[in-house]
Amino acid sequence: MLSPMTKKPLEHLVRAAGTVILGKDNQIRLALSCLLARGHLLIEDLPGVGKTTLAHALAQLLGLSFQRIQFTSDMLPADILGVSVFDRDSGAFRFHPGPVFTQVVLADEVNRATPKTQSALLEAMEERQVTAEGQTRPLPEPFFVIATQNPSTQIGTYPLPESQLDRFLMRIELGYPDHAAERDLLSGIDRREILASLQPCLAPDELLLHQQAARAVQVSAALIDYVQALVAQTREAPEWQAGLSPRAALALLAASRAWAWLEGRDHVLPDDVQTVLPGVACHRLHPAGENAARLSPAEVATRLIEAVPIP
């Protein structure tokens, strides 16, 4: 069991990632909490804002094996999961594991693949194992999928259905860097070089320990009251089309614990819940009403937060 004092490597990790992705500390922390909570991450943003770089940097810094799958519309499930090929030497079929057999999978532009291929990945995410040709093979531990998605209004995309979106613990947006960060980016050296020079901050087993510790962060009755009030608000108030599910509430708690752990606390504060709420809740929640479509996730979350007093 780790004590909150041992979060130093995590702080170091956040800072190191911050040298690659400039000015996006909050998103880096959210991504890391998602990983600590053993959830998968969906990054939705325009091409070129650093989605892939973030995923790559995280894998590198955590010392995890990393595979990138670029999704295209002609991709098949076997391209991800792997395929059995006849081996003439042994006279039998031999399974060639697909790119999914790795600790960090970057599923780039996941909404460009057909639903069939998407669901192959999403099933692997949920089960943490792959079943091909009647044989079940476990995926490595930890297993973490960072999927990126272009805003689905763009041409040639298959938007993930709501049930699939639910598989992701968090969905975050990176957004454009601010003026100063962009200036640093433009004047500094190539990010790919920095990426290559990054050293792992954690020993391989350490991540698992941190995940365990995050799960043990204390959640008081008052905080559960708060989470319940938030969820109840989404179910009762007319401004939401459908309320949050119990699974979403569990996800909210898990992410809040991980965030609190990252912040070096052994208990979850309402502030933690509010911080992770946009990432955890907004892709599961659809505001009703005419102006709903124009609201950003942050605005949606603010509306929800300001409607619920903290008990």
Place this chain on the structure above:
Amino acid sequence: MAKSNSPAVSTSQTWWLLGAALTALVPLIPHVPPWLVALALLLLAGRALLNWTQRKLPARRWLVLLTFAGTAGVLAQFKTLFGQNPGVALLILFLALKPLEARTRRDGLAVVFLCYFLILAQFLFDQSIAAAGMMLATIVTVTAALGSLADARARAADLLRRSGVMLLQAAPFMLLLFVLFPRIQGPLWGLPRDAFSGLTGLSDSMAPGSISNLSQSDAIAFRARFAESPPRDQLYWRGPVLNDFDGRTWRIERRLPAQRLPYVPQGPAIDYEVTLEPHAKRWLFALELPGSLPPDSLMTGDYQLLAKAPVTARQRYKASSHTTMSVGLDDSEHVLQRARTLPPDFNPRTRALAASWRQQHGSDDAAVLDAAKRFFLSQGLAYTLTPPLLGQHSIDEFLFETRQGFCEHYSGAFVFALRAAGLPARVVTGYQGGETNPFDGYFTVRQYDAHAWAEVWLADNGWTRIDPTAISVPLRIEQNLAAAVPAGSNVPFMARLDLALLRELRLRLDALANNWNQWVIGYNPERQREFLDRLGMRAPDWRQMTATLAVLAGLVLLGFTAWALRQRRRTDPVQRTWIRLGRKLQRRGLPRHPWEGPLAYAGRIAVRFPESATEIGTISTLYGRLRYGKLDPVLFSELKSRVARFQP
């Protein structure tokens, strides 16, 4: 409505609206023309079909056309658009049309409020317990529809439950308002009634068959509450007195009623209170003979009690009667002569018989009367609900040929015979007997208790009651109708002597309905005063009642608030410290938002008061650890003292 900001009604909300409209419509179906019911149901079904198939609503011009056509139909039916029935018909038409243009929530609200209004309209027609129960169910449904407009996603069961809970919460206020709100005189519901058809009761004339018709009905004529029940053979409830005979029909004599009793009451009195069902005629019923006039009543020269206006709503009055009294000793010869008058060409045999009595006994009126009684006893007359039809000389045929009749035959023949013998006599109709309901102690008189008897004027006793039916068929008076008629006669259910269990059930229902009538429908200013008096408010006026109402309603509200606060007040002591800090900073213009977490608030404070940043950081960390982590008494007292000391 198309450009309204109001959100659109969803499919499920439309189902609720249609359901509410239907439930509000159903109780009114018997009271509006069938074509309108059909049209309304058709329109609602059409809307339901559009909802089902998700089709577009009809264009506005069709709705305008339908509205005008429907209004024209109502106009053609009632010849007017004003008044109760056309008004309700128009409301139903609009209620059926409105969902066809209900696109937004605002339209939905209009439908719901129209439903509430129609629920009220139902009370104009029917004020029974069943109607009230039906109404309650309708209100729950309509309120649930209202709830669905506010919360589109709620499940039907939740909406119904919520609506029920809300109505239950409103119940104390309803009770208070009902009991204490100053009452106005007169029934609120009886206001504009267009017709009083279908009410049964005694009429102002009597021909063979008219009372035996009434004997088929067990509808309640009136109820009475006695201080002490009189013997059964004294239970003659006097109604219309019939003085004029045309050979077939007895009619009342039109005489100007007076506002005082035409006699001086004597002897012991029986006190009681009568609750009369509406019968659309003016007469009031009282035991022979009343010792005082109920309020707003008159009395004719032949001792008939009249209301000042037809009784079109349930009416309650106190009365006291003196059952042994000699009245009319000094009636004028004109009156007596009129009571001897007969049309010349009818019933020769009876006339001859009467003449023989007179011849035999000379001027001894009492002996003539005895002869008449003896004749009625000896003639073997049978009492039946289905008397044979009679021809021109109806009394001759009854007395000498068919010998079967009902009380109208007996009394008519008896009075005719006495008049033919020169004695002043007249027919009195009313009710005889009745029955005590064991479940509420009310004495109930039903239509089948309708009766007709005779009254004869004797020089030494004035007007004297003689009941020829009692002479021939004493069982009618001693027990009731069913005991007197031959077995197997078609007697109304409540008059029957068997089927005890069903009768008991029916009596219980009657008692329930009576309580409802007495205490809910009949809760008038007098009842209110009586009831409040019993609660200890002596002679309350409307100011006192309003004040009490306000105080009690405030108390109920306070009770609810206290309860709600208790639910919230389980504030954690640690949290209270934090709230104290918030209040402190509120005075410095930095209040805590209810949704703000400790870190966020501390951050705001630190920005505003940078010199206190460290201190507030410590406090918020302490608070977070104590409230959301583990409670440590030492740290808690530190938090308290730090908050107490904190002075930004």
